[in-house]
Amino acid sequence: MLQRVGASVKEEWVVGGDFNAMLNDVEKEGGRRIVNNREGDTLIKERLDQFLTSISIVEKYLFIASSVIRQLQSDRDTILLDLCGCKPRCHPHDNRLCFRYEECWAIERDVKRIINNAWSKDAGNYGNKLENVCESLGNWQRNKYWKMKKDIHRLEENINKIINSSNRGDSVKRLKESQSKLDYLYSREERYWAQRLR
Incomplete structure (x- = not known):
């Protein structure tokens, strides 16, 4: 319903309150999946207000x-x-605000796996997820x-x-092979520091 309303409203809008509904299983902890039936003494947490x-x-x-x-x-x-929210002048050392894309990530196979693992580690808000990704x-x-x-060396x-x-x-x-490998590593190190100097 909100998608339909949102598409027809041309101004900026915010809706907040108790929706008494969850978007997905990430917004529920404990109990049955996405069903609101309570079971015995089980502690169930549901994000209904948003x-x-x-x-x-x-x-x-x-920085909302x-x-x-x-x-x-x-x-x-x-x-x-x-x-x-967390503007840089209020939180100058907040890692989430210092995120920088590294050029070398585009050619590294491990990066996609690292991002996926870090992103799925925390079911909380996007700020925490981004912090996990940056740290990892x-x-x-x-x-x-x-x-x-x-x-x-x-x-x-x-x-x-x-x-x-x-x-x-x-x-x-052997000298040519070693020199070729060393040249490649030198160029990678140069790119690493060139990005930081910018």
């Missing part, structure tokens, strides 16, 4: 956030819509960088050994 907005609101207020205010004297909580990709990137540094040592070796055999071939 805000829905037009896409233009989300695009206009980039919603939160739950606990009401201890009631079985109902209050929901708060904050159009300012950051850790992976750091590990990848230090492995690359070790590989560079190993190849440099290997090239020095080949050059200083008295055994000539296939040394020219």
Whole structure:
């Protein structure tokens, strides 16, 4: 119904309150799947109160956030819509606001798996999901960088050994192979730091 209404309303809109319905199983914890029948003493959590907005609101207020205010004297909580949310000047060290796409991710096979795992780790809001993704990709990137540094150091040592070796055999071939690998790693390291300088 809201999709039909939303398509016909040209202005920005926000609807909030108790919808007494869930969009999917992510909004329910405990009990039967998506059915509201209570079973015995089981604790069941359902997200019934929420805000829905037009896409233009989300695009206009980039740091929009919603939160739950606990009401201890009631079985109902209050929901708060904050159009300012986590602006950078308020939270300058918030990793979710410092997300940067890494050029090297486009060619790495592991990245898609890392993003999928991190995104599905938390059934909470999108801010938490994005934080998980940033943290996972950051850790992976750091590990990848230090492995690359070790590989560079190993190849440099290997090239020095080949050059200083008295055994000539296939040394020219091995030297070219090692130099080619080292050049590739140097270019990757250069791209890594070039992006950070920008």
